Amino acid sequence: xxxxxxHPSWVICKSGTxxxxxxxxxxxxATTMFWYRQFPKQSLMLMATxxxxxxxxxxxxxxxxxxxxxxxxxxxxxxxxTSAHPEDSSFYICSSSPPGQNYNEQFFxxxxxxxxx
Amino acid sequence: DxxxxxxxxxxxxxxxxxxxxxxxxxxxxxxxxxxxxxxHSQGPQYIIHGLKNNETxxxxxxxxxxxxxxxxxxLPHATLRDTAVYYCIVRGGYSGNTPLVFGKxxxxxxxx
Numbered sequence: 298x299x300x301x302x303x304h305p306s307w308v309i310c311k312s313g314t315x316x317x318x319x320x321x322x323x324x325x326x327a328t329t330m331f332w333y334r335q336f337p338k339q340s341l342m343l344m345a346t347x348x349x350x351x352x353x354x355x356x357x358x359x360x361x362x363x364x365x366x367x368x369x370x371x372x373x374x375x376x377x378x379t380s381a382h383p384e385d386s387s388f389y390i391c392s393s394s395p396p397g398q399n400y401n402e403q404f405f406x407x408x409x410x411x412x413x414x
Numbered sequence: 415d416x417x418x419x420x421x422x423x424x425x426x427x428x429x430x431x432x433x434x435x436x437x438x439x440x441x442x443x444x445x446x447x448x449x450x451x452x453x454h455s456q457g458p459q460y461i462i463h464g465l466k467n468n469e470t471x472x473x474x475x476x477x478x479x480x481x482x483x484x485x486x487x488x489l490p491h492a493t494l495r496d497t498a499v500y501y502c503i504v505r506g507g508y509s510g511n512t513p514l515v516f517g518k519x520x521x522x523x524x525x526x
Contacts, residue, residue: 301457331513340501341458341516390457392514401446403514405457 299325299395303406310381311414318376318409320391326371327393331403332364335388347374347391381413418502423521426496432489434520436502439483445506447478449487450514451498458501458516461487492524 300323310316320330328349333341345366346354353366365377378385392405419437426432438447448463462469462476464485469476475488489496501519506512 298460303457329511333516340518341452341514343513343515346513388455392457401463402448402460403458405459408455408457410455 298402299323299393299404301327301391301393301404301406303389303391303409305409306407307410307412309412309414312382313380315377315379316381316411318378318389318391318411320374320376320393320406322372322393322395322404325393325395327374328371328396330368330374330391330393332366332374332376333390333392335390335408341390344376349374378411381411383413386411386413418504418517420500420502420517420520422518423523425523425525426489426492428494428524428526429491432492432496432522432524434487434489434500434502434522435484436487437484438502438504441482441504445504447476447482447485448503448505448514449474449476450501450503450516451496452501452519453495453498458514461500492522494524494526496522497524498522 302321304319330347332344335341343356344359347366347368349368355361368374388408388410390408392403394403446463446465449461450458452458462474464476478485499519499521
């Protein structure tokens with residue numbers, strides 16, 4: 298199956314700083330990637346859809362100026378949490394699927410745990 | 415995408431079959447039933463999917479009722495490593511350019 302990686306796996310930062318999370322498709326080209334976040338004991342919530350070469354589409358209630366998404370290549374999407382605050386502490390997960398109709402499943406990265414002090 | 419209903423939690427003895435139910439009474443004719451699971455602090459993992467026929471792979475079996483309003487995921491011989499949250503998701507077939515919408519899922523605890 299296809300592999301999606303994330304970096305870093307965990308990060309701790311001070312309030313007010315910015316944090317960049319990378320999502321990479323290792324063995325396929327990803328024209329679309331999805332970003333989710335998950336608070337403790339809750340389900341995954343879709344944040345945004347990242348499209349290579351164009352602007353991301355954000356879900357209602359997600360601040361696009363706070364969560365900057367860049368999908369500059371077919372194998373890399375980045376999520377930058379700007380001016381992070383403790384309430385942004387969460388588990389951030391990305392997913393993608395190889396192009397073409399042969400794949401019916403989404404492949405998920407291992408997640409990035411962000412803790413804002 | 416049709417809404418799904420799953421029990422909040424279930425227990426299963428190690429080595430026994432785990433049967434996880436899912437109700438999806440508003441499923442439409444072209445929607446598939448997908449199952450994913452999420453082991454603690456990891457990304458979700460695809461398990462299986464089906465349209466109307468029963469399906470089996472190396473991980474599990476999926477039984478879909480004839481009216482397609484409900485389904486059951488079966489882990490034939492549960493192990494401690496199967497402890498996870500299991501998500502039943504109903505959606506159209508190809509998932510490349512549309513995201514998955516996760517409900518609350520069923521927390522399965524496999525007990526030694």
